[in-house]
Amino acid sequence: YCAKRSADHIMFYDKSMSDAAEHRLKLLGDLRHAMSLGQFSIYYQPIVKLKDNHLLGAEALLRWQKTPHELLEAADFVPLLEETGLIVSVGNWVLEQACRQAALWRKEDHPDFTISVNVSPMQLEHSDFVSQVKQALKNAALPADALALEITESALLHYPQQARQTLENLHNLGLKVTIDDFGTGFSSLSRLGNMPIDGLKIDREFAGQLDSSRGRKLCHAIVQLSQALELSYVVEGIETEQQKAVLQDMGEGQAQGFFFGYPLHPQQFALAHFQARVVR
Ligand code: C2E
Ligand code: MG
Ligand code: MG
Ligand code: MG
Numbered sequence: 001y002c003a004k005r006s007a008d009h010i011m012f013y014d015k016s017m018s019d020a021a022e023h024r025l026k027l028l029g030d031l032r033h034a035m036s037l038g039q040f041s042i043y044y045q046p047i048v049k050l051k052d053n054h055l056l057g058a059e060a061l062l063r064w065q066k067t068p069h070e071l072l073e074a075a076d077f078v079p080l081l082e083e084t085g086l087i088v089s090v091g092n093w094v095l096e097q098a099c100r101q102a103a104l105w106r107k108e109d110h111p112d113f114t115i116s117v118n119v120s121p122m123q124l125e126h127s128d129f130v131s132q133v134k135q136a137l138k139n140a141a142l143p144a145d146a147l148a149l150e151i152t153e154s155a156l157l158h159y160p161q162q163a164r165q166t167l168e169n170l171h172n173l174g175l176k177v178t179i180d181d182f183g184t185g186f187s188s189l190s191r192l193g194n195m196p197i198d199g200l201k202i203d204r205e206f207a208g209q210l211d212s213s214r215g216r217k218l219c220h221a222i223v224q225l226s227q228a229l230e231l232s233y234v235v236e237g238i239e240t241e242q243q244k245a246v247l248q249d250m251g252e253g254q255a256q257g258f259f260f261g262y263p264l265h266p267q268q269f270a271l272a273h274f275q276a277r278v279v280r
């Protein structure tokens with residue numbers, strides 16, 4: 001009886017495994033063609049000043065229009081782009097596009113608008129990454145201080161020496177480097193003190209804990225850490241007015257999350273966040 005049960009179980013398991021593998025393979029095949037088919041786009045999510053909700057800029061987030069009815073978010077396919085190495089070329093495309101979009105908005109009445117672009121560890125490892133960044137700025141005629149590159153803790157952990165040098169070179173270009181998803185990657189805090197970074201993006205897990213007393217203390221401690229190190233900070237994942245109010249009491253940082261705005265197509269972003277200009 002037991003043997004039969006476990007045999008059934010194994011059969012079931014095998015089937016679902018092969019389904020998953022098949023699905024993955026299909027997704028990979030589609031992903032390889034996505035770029036040449038023009039299926040990638042970039043959505044923009046507002047980053048605001050906590051004090052007064054003032055719009056400072058946006059984070060560029062990759063989207064994949066897989067079919068006319070299926071728009072995939074980065075979380076669903078960026079890991080695959082990273083596994084296959086495709087992230088290097090796609091990431092460079094994002095950088096180019098996002099810089100151009102930011103330059104356009106700056107020219108159209110928003111001269112202080114800043115843009116944040118995610119960088120995967122594999123891009124950072126590439127020897128010509130710094131020159132690609134330089135080129136993207138030049139192509140867009142975007143000043144370096146309008147760009148922030150978001151790098152996860154894991155990138156710094158895996159290649160501490162090389163990453164350090166690259167960050168230093170980026171820093172020297174005059175752009176900002178921030179640590180993304182801060183607080184979730186077991187970053188070695190000892191390294192924070194001498195890394196050439198400008199800011200922390202505090203992971204949305206912390207915003208999610210603001211309703212508990214310990215959660216608030218934890219978040220406050222990270223805010224104080226960034227203040228002590230003279231780093232800017234953005235609290236990610238703010239979804240409610242209540243969360244915003246709690247954070248406002250902690251300091252004058254920045255925030256991002258669905259409460260302030262969803263990631264949007266550039267046209268929708270402009271409609272939602274820039275004053276509509278009325279032509280008379
Ligand atoms: P991330 O850089 O931490 O980006 C924030 C993610 O949180 C985005 O998911 C965004 O849609 C989501 N988010 C924003 N506000 C809220 C909120 O209030 N609540 C909740 N629940 N979620 C919120 P997305 O677009 O799926 O991106 C996932 C991750 O994929 C990003 O995390 C980033 O690490 C990576 N990624 C996105 N675009 C790129 C890219 O162009 N290049 C690289 N290398 N990675 C990218
Ligand atoms: Mg990010
Ligand atoms: Mg993040
Ligand atoms: Mg994240």
